[in-house]
Amino acid sequence: MEAQNQQLIDSVRFNCNLADARHAGNYTMCIYLLKMREFFRWEAGYELTDSLPREEIGRWLGEREALWESLDDEEFRPLRVEGRSFDPFAAHDINQRLLDHNLVYGAGIGPGGRPLFFLADLEQVEIHSDYRILVCGREYARDLTAPAAMAQGQTIYVRSQSLRRMLWEKIEQWRWSRADNAMGKAIACYDFETDEVTSLDQMAERETQSVIWHEIGEVMVTEQVGPAWAERILALPRCRAELQMRAVRDNLADCLSTLPRLISDGHEASLHFYFGSLDGFRRELSPTLVNAYDGWCHHGDLGALETVVAAGADHWLALIREVLTLPGVDGQPDASAIEELISSKVL
Structure with missing residues (x-):
């Protein structure tokens, strides 16, 4: 399954890059740069508490934007799992084949009609009443948006890495002012x-x-x-x-x-x-x-x-x-x- 996993990771990453190429420009410049900074942190493997090297970020940013420009005429790729080809938005069908391998795939449509994709380790499956909770661990592919959670039908995806990153960003934002507020x-x-x-x-x-x-x-x-x-x-x-x-x-x-x-x-x-x-x-x-x-x-x-x-x-x-x-x-x-x-x- 390892070779198939790498092929799957590459395909999901391609679709993530294509989604970013089409929609990253919708952010204001300030939000865009903040998101790209944290995207670099994730991709380069830096911890949340690490200081980031500015020159390295600058080079990476230029390379990523050049990659996005090269995708102008591309379309989302189907995903091959266990020898079968799936539409990249068919998360339910794909997960029926991935969960036994402790992998979880997510796909959906976010604000502004933006496609969202990710592939991660499956850490835990919980059942809450009629709902199945898939708790995701290390992520192998993600896009710029990376929400902490999303629901599709009775299945709820919780992305632990994205949640921790969101929490840390809020903590850092509060520390700028240390206001006596709810946060x-x-x-x-x-x-x-x-x-x-x-x-x-x-x-x-x-x-x-x-x-x-x-x-x-x-x-x-x-x-x-x-x-x-x-x-x-x-x-x-x-x-x-x-x-x-x-x-x-x-x-x-x-x-x-x-x-x-x-x-x-x-x-x-x-x-x-x-x-x-x-x-x-x-x-x-x-x-x-x-x-x-x-x-x-x-x-x-x-x-x-x-x-x-x-x-x-x-x-x-x-x-x-x-x-x-x-x-x-x-x-x-x-x-x-x-x-x-x-x-x-x-x-």
């Missing part, structure tokens, strides 16, 4: 000042559960509203309405699954981390939730937060159903109408 409170629950490695391990273990609960929440959203919401998002160009729709889905998923579990299990560190990570439209649309969190921090009473979360589950579901009734324009979703409606439904 600072989350970090204070660990001993990062004297033992970064152990503290990061502990945080990653806790936040793995949080991302699992969020992905379960996303599956629950699909179960309640069907595929129409995801289809509507994919039909939109990259715009405010698309980002708002993603935020509404995330907020509903968290009110259905993530936040009830964090509250009932008493995960103070994870609650702080959740609100420290709540940003963009997710935060803009949820001022009452943020106020309830602030109240808990000051008074130690989770009652108000529980009430807002329960109300949020009804509110966001009703909003999704209302958006889905909006008429389209020339066969496409009306982005202006969607933006106006969602903006008027702040909770």
Whole structure:
């Protein structure tokens, strides 16, 4: 299987590079450079705490951009597994053949219609109720985006390397200001000042559960509203309405699954981390939730937060159903109408 594995790794890496070539330009320059820096760290094998050599990064960046330019006329390659050829998006069929070899493959469509691919070691398989959780370890192929988790049907992928990297980036960002905010409170629950490695391990273990609960929440959203919401998002160009729709889905998923579990299990560190990570439209649309969190921090009473979360589950579901009734324009979703409606439904 080793020769086949290398062929598979090469094919997945090719598809990752092609996805990056087509979509890396969608980032702002600042975000692009930050993502490329961390992509280099992963590919070159540097630890999260290592300083990176600037000259080496510069050479690598030029080489990678030249590689992307050479892929202008290419198409995604099929993947060969056990002598059979598969569409690169047929993750379920591919994994039926890979999991016995302790490998896991992921493929999907992210924000802005961006294809996502990865290939990793399979560390663990967990069953949560009706959901199968595939916990991924070392990654052999990935693209620039590399989300920490994603759900497809009843299967949830958790990418441990990506999760640790995301956590470390948030810790480093907080250290620039050391503000007395939710992220600072989350970090204070660990001993990062004297033992970064152990503290990061502990945080990653806790936040793995949080991302699992969020992905379960996303599956629950699909179960309640069907595929129409995801289809509507994919039909939109990259715009405010698309980002708002993603935020509404995330907020509903968290009110259905993530936040009830964090509250009932008493995960103070994870609650702080959740609100420290709540940003963009997710935060803009949820001022009452943020106020309830602030109240808990000051008074130690989770009652108000529980009430807002329960109300949020009804509110966001009703909003999704209302958006889905909006008429389209020339066969496409009306982005202006969607933006106006969602903006008027702040909770």
